[in-house]
Amino acid sequence: MNDLGSALTTAASMVTTADPAVVQVVLLSLRVSLTAVAIAALVGLPLGALLAVAQFPGRRVMIVALNALMGLPPVVCGLLVYLLLSRSGPLGPLGLLFTPTAMVIAQAVLIAPILAALARQLLEGMWEEYSEQLRSFGAGPWRAVPTLLWDGRYALLTVLLAGFGRASAEVGAVMIVGGNIDGFTRVMTTAIALETSKGDLPLALALGMVLMAIVLTVNAAAQVLRDSSARWAG
């Protein structure tokens, strides 16, 4: 109880004093996870939409594979990216290991299947409703993809938030490919893991509280955007 109390006090003082070291770690966390969501969305959302509307051989296999990849352990994902980016690996000459870029790649790989699978589920429902209408305008599946993505944008925001939540909360992948380098690749989750290692449990918990506050803020901002845009459009 004492530890919880001192964690709360520490978390509050981190936020009120805007401790520069904590701010840097927070900004890097946001930068890495938001970039990863953006890249994963560019790949995952169109893929999900295509799987929702198009019929082609292997479609069901792809859907099952994507659903399974939603459970890809971050450590395994991190290890794969590590072996790819290592100097001894196929992409070694790029020298990306132990950089924020490597962390973005790992998180994008981790969440792209989540975005694709959730988008597929969501858009398939919409497609069942509107396919008649869209077809009557002469739109084939390819034309339907952008229309569906646009019409489903508010619902897809929740999908993006799910991806962001997974990215900002994971520690296994970024620890392996980023190396938790102080001032360079240290993010909230790896900082929490480090402080836990040092036995400074109240500080670790305080960082955890700050992370949760940030995730809450991002979600609240998305909700406000969604509500006000919907009102404006309606």
Add this chain to the structure above:
Amino acid sequence: MLKTLRRTLLAVFLGALALPALAQERSITVASTTSTEQSGLFGYLLPIFTQASGITVRVVALGTGQALDVGRRGDADVLFVHDRVAETRFVTEGYGGPRHHVMFNDFVLIGPAADPAHIAGLRDTAEALRRIAAAASPFVSRGDRSGTHAAELRLWVQAGVDPVQGRGAWYREVGQGMGPALNAAAAQNAYILADRGTWLAFRNRQELKIVVEGDARLFNQYGVMLVSPQRHPSVKVVDGQRFIDWLISPAGQTAIAGYKINGEQLFFPNATQPEPVS
């Protein structure tokens, strides 16, 4: 209101996407041990070096075994580790070197205040381990191929005890760094071998305290070496060598000696007079 919000969100998002300003700063990557990082040594030492040289040092803290693997793969420029046997093998296999002595500290045997194996105050580590095994008192092992793990296994051999027979019962391998292993020992009131630096910096001690120290077998030597640029042309030879040269120079050695926690010196520089390994 909506437009402002949208613009703000867009700006935040683009700002987040923007790559970091292409910093042309000089930097090297050092694979090192959890003990040097978690004891706070690097946090103290590296700014002094950066100030003197203009080179930023990026430390990836791992167990010694893992740090050597990172060196073998060419993913670090310099290794700063503490397992002389494994380091010598690394050098003879041609992955790097030459190896230089930097500093030493010592290992300590930590245990619960209640001391169920009755070893507190012993100077003979082998005898202490035999008593722990005989009493089947819980013992937490790093189990992660780190320098401390290697040292622990050598001590069991010297004690003539095979701890593997206690696996699943009193001998508990956690496969983690020094800090998490100490957390596990604190939670289970178990004995554990730790490096003194991490122990001094460790906060969550609960009922743990030092029970055995001062045995010559508990000596812990740290070494530094450059990863072979012949094997890995990406190695930053000039800046990496500059870091090594600084560490073993009078300036670096004085800086190492200056790191203290609660007035207690954690690491003892010995680049010029390495102690023989028993």
